[in-house]
Amino acid sequence: MKLILTQQVSGLGEPGDVIEVRDGYGRNYLVPRGFAIQWTRGAERQIESIKKARAAREIATVERAKEVADQLKSLRVTLRTRAGKGGRLFGAVTAADIAEAVRAADGPELDRRRIEIENPIKTVGTHRVSVRLHSEVNATIDVDVVEA
Template sequence: MDIILTQDVERLGNKDDIVSVKEGYARNFLIPQKMAIAATATARKVMEENKRQRAHKEARLREEAQKIADKLANKKVSIGAKVSSSGKIFGSVNTIQVAEAINKKGFEIDRKQITLPSDSIKEAGTYTAKIKLFKDVIVELEFDVVGE
């Protein structure tokens, strides 16, 4: 029996794949668990249309992310923190402060999109953060941690 997977199934396939399985496996497990639907002619047409629309939407999102990445590429952000005489920060700098500094420059970046070289930064200096704007659009942004 041919089925269309509605989600990733381990050792069987990924979402929107058309696979052949035994009829009992499809009717007794996959279809009742909402992991698959029967691959009828209409279901195949609907799946192809959904794939086409998803690809169009994804291309538009990737294009927007690339525009933001181009604008962010040469920017440098400065983050102020209270620093001791030895250069150590009282507290730490994390993704929240980096996101706030980037947003002040006019970009809408969520803190969950930012990856720092370590979990938190505890010394003044220059660091590089990776910002994931889309699945494959990642931009590196330099930022300075300076004493106030």
């Protein structure tokens, strides 16, 4: 099955890439979740607009990505949320919550799609989160989740 990625998918590619995957993976996972669209000649024209949108959001150079990584390394991010007994949160911390907390801590503007949370954050404490700033540069953020 030939698809066009609309979002970054680890191991497959970036938005605007044309990929070939097995029918079941594309039909049951990628397309329903909005990660990809079916490839057609008409959809082929959409690739250019997808790539322009990606270029506007993306950090252009490796040097700039390293500067942002250094900013994130020295940044202390605190996220206040409601918690119950034993420090368990009501819900979970999302990538959008972390992007907002970084912005509130006078950090750089981050795209929530670039933030990777390995295990769902459902407890109070310090959690480590990685951010893909560039294809060659990753950064880690220590997020302190505290009870509000």
